[in-house]
Amino acid sequence: MGNALSAQQVSVAFDGLKALSNVTLSVPRGEVTGLIGPNGAGKTTFVNVLTGFQQPDHGRVLLDGEDVGHLKPHLMRRRGIARTFQSGRLFAELSVLDNFEVTGVGLGLSRREAAEKAEAMLDWIGISSLAERTAGGLPYTDERRVAIGRALMLEPKYLLLDEPAAGMSAEEAADLVRLIRRIATDVGCGVLLIEHNIGLVLSICSHIHVLDSGEVIEDGPPSAIKASERVRHAYMGTQADAEGEIL
Amino acid sequence: MQRSQTILQRTLSTPVILIAILAIVALAALIVGTGPFNQTVIEIFIRIVLVVGLYVFIGNSGVISFGHIGFTCLGAYMTAWLTILPAMKKSKLKGLPDIILNAKLHYGWGLLAATIFAGLCAYIIGKVLMRLSGIAASIATFAVLAVIIQVYSNWDSVTGAQSSVVGIPIVRTVWPYFACAVLVVIVAYSYSISRSGLALRSARDEAIAASASGVDITRERLIAFVISGAMMGLGGALYAHSVGVVTPDTFYLNLTFICLSMLVVGGMNSLSGAVLGVVILSSIIQLLRWFEKGVDFGGSIVALPLGVQEIAIGVVMIVILMFRPSGLTRNKELSWPHWPFKQLPAGRSRAPTG
Ligand SMILES: Nc1ncnc2c1ncn2[C@@H]1O[C@H](COP(=O)(O)OP(=O)(O)OP(=O)(O)O)[C@@H](O)[C@H]1O
Ligand SMILES: [Mg+2]
Numbered sequence: 001m002g003n004a005l006s007a008q009q010v011s012v013a014f015d016g017l018k019a020l021s022n023v024t025l026s027v028p029r030g031e032v033t034g035l036i037g038p039n040g041a042g043k044t045t046f047v048n049v050l051t052g053f054q055q056p057d058h059g060r061v062l063l064d065g066e067d068v069g070h071l072k073p074h075l076m077r078r079r080g081i082a083r084t085f086q087s088g089r090l091f092a093e094l095s096v097l098d099n100f101e102v103t104g105v106g107l108g109l110s111r112r113e114a115a116e117k118a119e120a121m122l123d124w125i126g127i128s129s130l131a132e133r134t135a136g137g138l139p140y141t142d143e144r145r146v147a148i149g150r151a152l153m154l155e156p157k158y159l160l161l162d163e164p165a166a167g168m169s170a171e172e173a174a175d176l177v178r179l180i181r182r183i184a185t186d187v188g189c190g191v192l193l194i195e196h197n198i199g200l201v202l203s204i205c206s207h208i209h210v211l212d213s214g215e216v217i218e219d220g221p222p223s224a225i226k227a228s229e230r231v232r233h234a235y236m237g238t239q240a241d242a243e244g245e246i247l
Numbered sequence: 248m249q250r251s252q253t254i255l256q257r258t259l260s261t262p263v264i265l266i267a268i269l270a271i272v273a274l275a276a277l278i279v280g281t282g283p284f285n286q287t288v289i290e291i292f293i294r295i296v297l298v299v300g301l302y303v304f305i306g307n308s309g310v311i312s313f314g315h316i317g318f319t320c321l322g323a324y325m326t327a328w329l330t331i332l333p334a335m336k337k338s339k340l341k342g343l344p345d346i347i348l349n350a351k352l353h354y355g356w357g358l359l360a361a362t363i364f365a366g367l368c369a370y371i372i373g374k375v376l377m378r379l380s381g382i383a384a385s386i387a388t389f390a391v392l393a394v395i396i397q398v399y400s401n402w403d404s405v406t407g408a409q410s411s412v413v414g415i416p417i418v419r420t421v422w423p424y425f426a427c428a429v430l431v432v433i434v435a436y437s438y439s440i441s442r443s444g445l446a447l448r449s450a451r452d453e454a455i456a457a458s459a460s461g462v463d464i465t466r467e468r469l470i471a472f473v474i475s476g477a478m479m480g481l482g483g484a485l486y487a488h489s490v491g492v493v494t495p496d497t498f499y500l501n502l503t504f505i506c507l508s509m510l511v512v513g514g515m516n517s518l519s520g521a522v523l524g525v526v527i528l529s530s531i532i533q534l535l536r537w538f539e540k541g542v543d544f545g546g547s548i549v550a551l552p553l554g555v556q557e558i559a560i561g562v563v564m565i566v567i568l569m570f571r572p573s574g575l576t577r578n579k580e581l582s583w584p585h586w587p588f589k590q591l592p593a594g595r596s597r598a599p600t601g
Contacts, residue, residue: 051459053459072458073455073458073459074459074460074461074462074464077458077459077460078461082459083459085455085456089453089455089456090452090453090456091448091453091456091457092452092453093448093451093516093578094445094448094449098445098449101445102445102446102449102457102460102462103460103461105442105445105446106457106460106462106463108461109442110442111253111254111441111442111445114442150456150460153460
């Protein structure tokens with residue numbers, strides 16, 4: 001595989017619990033790939049594997065064709081794989097600008113260069129007004145945007161977003177959709193989007209994978225996912241009717 | 248919004264204010280001019296070196312170290328070895344290598360050698376220790392202290408074991424101590440606004456997110472550990488020259504407790520906290536010392552029982568921890584024009600909430 005971040009037959013078990021079994025999934029550059037699945041399906045574990053936080057028991061992680069499965073997280077980041085966290089994880093005592101600068105110095109820039117890039121990135125995301133705020137006290141939506149901006153510093157090749165829209169209103173989610181599109185098309189980043197908001201995923205992803213109990217049970221374009229009885233059954237479970245409206 | 252100023256320009260007032268505070272303390276010694284007071288001021292400067300040294304590692308990494316006074320011990324003995332008259336060394340420290348045995352260096356070289364030696368040892372120890380984190384790292388630092396003190400308490404032919412090593416040239420003017428305190432403040436400040444300092448503070452807040460930002464936490468911790476170890480070594484050497492005598496047990500739990508208390512009282516995560524913690528607690532200690540000796544109240548001498556010092560420090564620390572857990576400075580830096588406090592990590596004033 002050329003220009004893609006991909007997992008090949010990745011398996012991870014925690015004390016016998018199979019969190020991922022034989023997952024093969026590819027995130028191509030310049031596109032938004034979706035990963036959905038019920039709670040505990042293994043989505044975050046999969047992101048951890050792709051970013052070096054979790055060593056797979058089996059399988060390989062390929063970055064533009066090169067095996068990188070053994071690299072530590074900071075080295076994965078230096079190779080161009082960025083991520084956000086389900087829980088935000090901002091540097092609470094640092095300012096928003098410094099949160100961005102950390103990525104700059106982490107990737108080898110001087111403080112001055114990092115500050116310049118950080119300001120440019122704040123501007124690009126549209127949150128320059130937050131620059132001097134202490135990250136710890138930010139409202140939820142701002143926290144998410146800062147987390148995305150911090151990950152985007154210095155144009156990563158791949159960006160993995162773990163539930164970026166959680167807790168957002170419809171309007172805020174629409175803003176986020178626009179931002180994610182720009183990340184894929186303007187920056188040329190390969191984006192892996194994990195979301196419980198199915199409508200959002202269906203609207204921007206070119207390809208979607210459905211994970212259930214650690215296994216990929218379906219993958220294809222949005223239309224195929226919408227049509228899939230298996231997905232409706234496994235993912236929606238008893239909520240089929242309520243969620244049916246979104247689908 | 249354009250922020251054309253560099254981090255240096257934005258935060259320069261912090262070291263300037265801190266150095267001004269140190270200068271005032273030094274001037275007080277000049278004005279009062281008595282021997283005992285002079286010695287008190289020297290002690291304050293030594294503690295500045297030690298507590299700022301602690302701050303460089305603890306404040307930036309968030310890892311509490313109980314072992315740093317071990318480096319102080321290394322520094323103190325190093326300068327003793329290099330500056331004591333060869334004749335004295337030959338009778339009591341015959342195990343030293345010939346080159347050291349025959350050396351009689353100026354104390355300035357002793358300070359330098361102590362700094363480098365402690366930094367080197369910190370590098371070697373840190374290589375192993377910095378892989379650990381959290382409480383495991385803290386316990387391991389304590390083990391390092393215990394090991395160093397044990398070695399120095401028993402290696403008779405090189406350290407004189409538990410007996411005092413005497414004959415270290417005594418330096419009685421405050422200026423060399425003042426100069427070292429200023430130097431240490433400048434280095435600590437430069438470190439905390441450096442790339443490494445920023446990266447390490449990010450890891451202190453969120454280790455996982457820091458590594459996802461490309462920060463090599465082990466490496467950044469090691470850098471801070473070496474700089475702070477070197478400062479502790481310098482502090483030990485200064486101590487040796489301030490009293491002329493060293494024994495291993497000087498550098499054990501008492502000193503560890505006092506230095507950590509000063510850092511906690513001032514505010515662990517700020518350089519200003521380290522400096523203010525020393526100045527304020529040292530002043531309290533000095534007052535209590537006078538009272539321990541006895542104060543004449545219209546003919547009747549009132550003296551506090553010995554040991555009140557430690558009790559008082561403990562009480563002050565508990566009160567601070569209860570009412571101001573982030574220390575007197577609330578982990579902010581002294582700054583101008585946002586007098587009195589501003590955050591060094593961010594280097595900017597605290598944003599309004601809401
Ligand atoms: N470090 C760990 N140790 C043990 N079990 C774990 C660990 N991390 C995850 N698991 C388990 O692995 C399974 C998959 O967890 P994971 O967090 O990847 O799910 P998820 O799809 O991200 O769920 P959610 O939608 O709730 O975020 C769960 O059963 C979880 O309890
Ligand atoms: Mg998850």
